[in-house]
Amino acid sequence: MPGRDRISELPESLLTHILSYLPTKHSVKTSVLSTRWKNLWLNVPALDLNCEDFPYREEEEEEEAVLGFLDRLLEFEPGSRLLKVKVKCGNVEDIGGLRDRISTVIHRGPQHLDFESFTEYRDHDDAFLYPFIDYIPLNLYTSRTLVSLKLTFSGLEDPGFVWMPCLKSMILVKKLVSGCPVLEELTLVRNMDPILVGTDEKIMRVRSGSLKRFRVPFWHGKRCRSSVKCTLEIDAPMLEHMTLGEDHYDSVMVKNLTSLFMVDLGIKFAVKFGEFVDPGDLSKRNEIRYFLSGISSVKHMNISEKTVQALELYSRVELIPKFNNLSRLVAVFPGNLLEFLPAFLECFPNLKHLILEVVYFREEEDAFELTNVPQCFLSTLECVALKRIHDWEEEEMRVATYFLENAAVLKKLTLSLTDYPRLISDEEIFEEVNKVTKRSPTCQILPDWELC
Known part of the structure; x- marks a missing residue:
């Protein structure tokens, strides 16, 4: 029949499931479609709320609008569950009563919680810093239903006791790990603002018998600096993948990483932007030695x-x-450090596959020699890929020649070229490569995007 509303004829459980993929403000708008849809959004098992979406002229009106909305939602079906909850406070200032509503939401037994708070600190007369806006209730730390948790810009004062038996994935800035016995994935971001983290030397401990993936992501870039010293300590015997993509911490200590399979290192062992490790600093040398030994498996x-x-x-x-x-x-690899390449590869005596990107600085390049032959060249190195080659000039040829002439068991050399126009063709590169050695390892030339 023309004009028939087939969507409204779907079962309510299916309609609310579909609405759960929309931001709450959009699911609310469906209430004007018909009588059938009037209260349907109230039964959606998900909440995706941005407090900044509420129109207001005065602060009191905004507070009443947010709390009134939540009260209507929570009072409609007090026994229903909110399985997925996302709340963003953004730059909205203190909303009295919001903490209590969040506590009620957590009592509803959500499995996924993504909460962006608005935490500020003030300087009291006793010269200590305390948060005066923090919407995270204490019952969060004893949730028996949460499977994934993401907390952004929250004060997260130490609750004393933490027991979250189902939590498997977490992104946060504080320590909840020891009370999460099945936690498998953790992303940790440190707030680098000394006003927010205090001024005492601190230790951030990640201790878990279940953790499998751990990330400190590239987050703050050039702003990643702080006058507050902080040490990151990782003790996780089941950890398989570790990414340290940014210097959020002055020092990193690792223990019991007996299951470590892959590590992604983007740190320079110094927090301040542009600052590198001082070889004359004995304590820093000890830190680096213990760290490298701790991940050496x-x-x-x-x-x-x-x-x-x-x-x-x-x-x-x-x-x-x-x-x-x-x-x-x-x-x-920095082009100006290529003479360090043989000594660097000597640290990996059983290396089989190498993907190497050399970053050249043409104006500043000094002549370099690659003479020493690492142990892996003689027995194990089978596949080498030279990545992101812009031009085929003397430096690139010299690096390729180094592998072709010295890697005794090399089976395949891959040259990964960028799409920039070149004065030399692929065929000419093949000819030059074939002149280098009488052995015939497989040589292929690929566009850069094809190289994994």
């Missing part, structure tokens, strides 16, 4: 340009530990 490694720079400085005064289990390495 890893099998796959990704390493950034700035981490290579830090290790080159460290290598001037101490030997880098051997990574005897490492079989695959992805490295970004």
Whole structure:
């Protein structure tokens, strides 16, 4: 029949499930469609609320609008569950009573909670800093239903007791890990503002018998600096993947990483932007030695340009530990440190697969020699990929020649070229490569985006 409303004829459970994928403000708008839809949004098992979406002229009106909306939602079916909850307070200032409503939401037994708070600090007469806006209720820390948790810009004062038996994934800035016995994934972001984190030296401990993936992401970029010293301590015997993508911490300590399979390093072992490790600093050298020894059983490694720079400085005064289990390495190497490449690869005696990106600075390049032959060249190195080659000039040819002439068991060399116009064709590159060695490892040329 023309004009028939087939969507409204669907079962209510299916309609509310569909609405659960929409922001709450959009599901509310469906209430004007018909009588059938009037209260349908109130039964949706998900809440996606942005407090800044409420129109207001005065602060009191905004507070009443937010609380009134939540009260209507929570009082409609007091026994129903909100399985997925996302609340963003943004820059909305203190809303009295919001903490109590969030507590009620948590009592509803959500499985997924994503909460962005608005926490500010003030200086009291006793010169200590205390939060005066924090919407996180204490019953969060004893939730028996949460499977994933993301907290952003929350004060997160130490609750004393934490028991979250179902939590598997967490993104936060404070310590809840020890009370989460099945936690498998954790992303940790440190707030670098000394006003928010205090001025005492601190230790952030991540201790978990279940954690499998741990990330400190690249987050603040150039702003990643702080006058507050903080040490990150990781003790996780089941950890398989670790990413340290930013220097959020002055020092990193690792313990019991016996299951570590892959590590992604983007740190330079110094928090301040543009600052690198001082080889003359004995305590920093000890820190780096213990850290490298603690991850030395890893099998796959990704390493950034700035981490290579830090290790080159460290290598001037101490030997880098051997990574005897490492079989695959992805490295970004500064062109001005290429003479360090043989000594660097010597640390991986059983390396089989190498993906190498050399970052050249043409105007400043000094002549370099690649003479020493690492152990892996003689017995294990089978596949080498030279990544993101812009031009095929003397430096690139010299690096390719180094592998072709010295890697005794090399089976495949891949040259990954960018899409920039070149004066030399792929065929000419093949001809130059074939002149280098009488052996015939497979050589292929791929566009950069095809290289994994």
